Amino acid sequence: MKRRLQWKHLLWIAVVLIAFSAALSPAVAAAPKTVILATTTSTQDSGLLDVLIPIFEKQTGYFVKTIAVGSGQAMAMGQKGEADVLLVHSPAAEKKFVDEGYGINRRLVMHNDFIILGPPQDPAGIKGMKSARDAFKKIAAAGALFVSRGDNSGTHAKEKDVWKAAGLQYEGQKWYQQTGLGMGQTLNVAAEKKGYLLADRGTYLALKKNLGLDILVEGDAILLNIYHVIEVNPAKWPKTNQEGGKAFADFMVAKDTQAIVKTFGVEKFGSPLFFPDAGKKVEDLGK
Amino acid sequence: MDLILEGISKAFHLLFTADAEVFGITLLSLYISGTATLISLVVGIATGTAVALTSFPGRRLVVSLINTGMALPPVVVGLFVTIFLWRNGPLGFLEILYTPAAMILAQAVIATPIVTGISLAAMQQLPPKMRLQIRALGATRFQMLFLLMREARLPLLAAVMAGFGGVISEVGASIMVGGNIKGYSRVLTTATVMETSRGNFDIAIALSIILLLIAYLINLILTSIQQRQRPR
Numbered sequence: 001m002k003r004r005l006q007w008k009h010l011l012w013i014a015v016v017l018i019a020f021s022a023a024l025s026p027a028v029a030a031a032p033k034t035v036i037l038a039t040t041t042s043t044q045d046s047g048l049l050d051v052l053i054p055i056f057e058k059q060t061g062y063f064v065k066t067i068a069v070g071s072g073q074a075m076a077m078g079q080k081g082e083a084d085v086l087l088v089h090s091p092a093a094e095k096k097f098v099d100e101g102y103g104i105n106r107r108l109v110m111h112n113d114f115i116i117l118g119p120p121q122d123p124a125g126i127k128g129m130k131s132a133r134d135a136f137k138k139i140a141a142a143g144a145l146f147v148s149r150g151d152n153s154g155t156h157a158k159e160k161d162v163w164k165a166a167g168l169q170y171e172g173q174k175w176y177q178q179t180g181l182g183m184g185q186t187l188n189v190a191a192e193k194k195g196y197l198l199a200d201r202g203t204y205l206a207l208k209k210n211l212g213l214d215i216l217v218e219g220d221a222i223l224l225n226i227y228h229v230i231e232v233n234p235a236k237w238p239k240t241n242q243e244g245g246k247a248f249a250d251f252m253v254a255k256d257t258q259a260i261v262k263t264f265g266v267e268k269f270g271s272p273l274f275f276p277d278a279g280k281k282v283e284d285l286g287k
Numbered sequence: 288m289d290l291i292l293e294g295i296s297k298a299f300h301l302l303f304t305a306d307a308e309v310f311g312i313t314l315l316s317l318y319i320s321g322t323a324t325l326i327s328l329v330v331g332i333a334t335g336t337a338v339a340l341t342s343f344p345g346r347r348l349v350v351s352l353i354n355t356g357m358a359l360p361p362v363v364v365g366l367f368v369t370i371f372l373w374r375n376g377p378l379g380f381l382e383i384l385y386t387p388a389a390m391i392l393a394q395a396v397i398a399t400p401i402v403t404g405i406s407l408a409a410m411q412q413l414p415p416k417m418r419l420q421i422r423a424l425g426a427t428r429f430q431m432l433f434l435l436m437r438e439a440r441l442p443l444l445a446a447v448m449a450g451f452g453g454v455i456s457e458v459g460a461s462i463m464v465g466g467n468i469k470g471y472s473r474v475l476t477t478a479t480v481m482e483t484s485r486g487n488f489d490i491a492i493a494l495s496i497i498l499l500l501i502a503y504l505i506n507l508i509l510t511s512i513q514q515r516q517r518p519r
């Protein structure tokens with residue numbers, strides 16, 4: 001009899017525990033109409049979306065599922081109709097995405113910039129250079145370790161643009177290593193290995209305190225980091241939530257949202273992480 | 288070293304102030320992994336027992352497949368579950384991708400072979416003559432099954448621990464099928480990954496400590512029951 005009782009207890013513990021967590025966990029409530037937002041890790045890791053999305057949900061009643069991946073993967077999700085709206089920063093790939101009919105209504109949202117970081121000792125001697133291209137050439141010539149995202153993200157695409165502009169063979173070189181990880185983790189890898197890398201300013205500022213990497217090159221026009229919002233084309237994928245996607249895109253370029261973007265991060269990092277650009281032209285940025 | 292101490296003090300701070308977000312994440316982890324373990328127990332113990340007590344052509348192959356399944360990589364499960372659950376995938380009509388339900392499904396797929404394999408081993412190591420004896424005493428088939436399971440209950444409890452331990456600590460599949468959505472499908476492991484990449488190492492350490500505490504407490508309960516009932 002005694003033994004039986006203990007087994008029953010065990011079952012009860014399991015049932016009560018699960019029922020208790022089910023009742024209390026917020027997730028189990030029936031979800032209202034959902035919008036799937038595929039975006040880059042930088043918008044999530046910087047904390048910007050944690051501020052914006054609750055406001056959007058409150059205004060519209062939609063529930064946003066944010067899937068933070070690289071820009072490349074975000075667009076791949078859009079191509080398969082597995083997302084409703086994209087917030088990405090890989091302009092060349094975006095143009096192709098829209099031209100091929102996968103996306104519509106591509107609109108400029110905001111920008112910040114990429115920076116070239118490296119160890120304070122700066123073995124390749126690039127500190128203060130004005131041209132990102134020349135800095136990359138110098139890193140290659142010195143054979144100093146360069147750490148790349150290698151994940152088809154917007155940052156990786158930008159990095160490849162700079163290598164291409166410099167006209168250098170980088171792939172397969174001993175000093176060139178790819179992590180295949182997000183921005184935050186790649187920054188940590190570069191810090192540990194004392195390597196150079198290209199990073200977006202927002203993520204760098206957010207992680208700066210633990211890194212020990214310095215900004216060596218900044219301000220070159222090629223280093224602009226531009227974010228667009230794109231709605232997935234419902235003509236291609238009828239199952240997408242077109243209205244929700246459009247509502248989110250409209251929200252991102254709305255005046256109030258842009259005002260929040262403008263001040264986001266000032267309090268914590270001393271400078272804004274993003275500059276709002278809705279309604280502007282790409283050609284006018286950074287001037 | 289400072290960082291670790293900071294993380295530990297942060298963990299206790301979050302625990303004792305019952306931080307709403309961390310509390311929700313912890314409960315969701317328990318709910319998802321607990322439900323997935325229960326499902327895997329039903330399926331796994333039944334399958335394991337069936338395979339252990341019968342003989343059929345190709346049995347060796349089935350057993351080797353089950354044993355391979357015990358090492359099923361969570362990311363592989365995550366990838367396939369994601370592909371199946373895509374809106375335009377074969378199970379897209381369910382509309383459960385990036386929900387806790389999808390995470391339960393993926394975790395149940397991960398835990399089931401573990402539970403099956405251990406149940407299989409547990410039932411197999413019962414003395415073969417025991418079955419004969421039970422039948423000879425006039426037990427029906429179901430009575431026999433019940434008695435055999437009772438006899439194997441201690442190793443079966445190990446199956447529960449291994450299954451639950453496997454899924455509560457799993458991150459690859461959860462992040463792929465759940466999406467790590469704030470306040471909705473974010474569990475302890477995926478939150479740890481995210482806080483690490485955000486550079487919030489103290490919170491990441493705090494979450495890890497909570498995860499370890501949960502794993503420890505649950506195994507403590509199960510172990511104490513298991514050891515109390517050790518056959519003499």
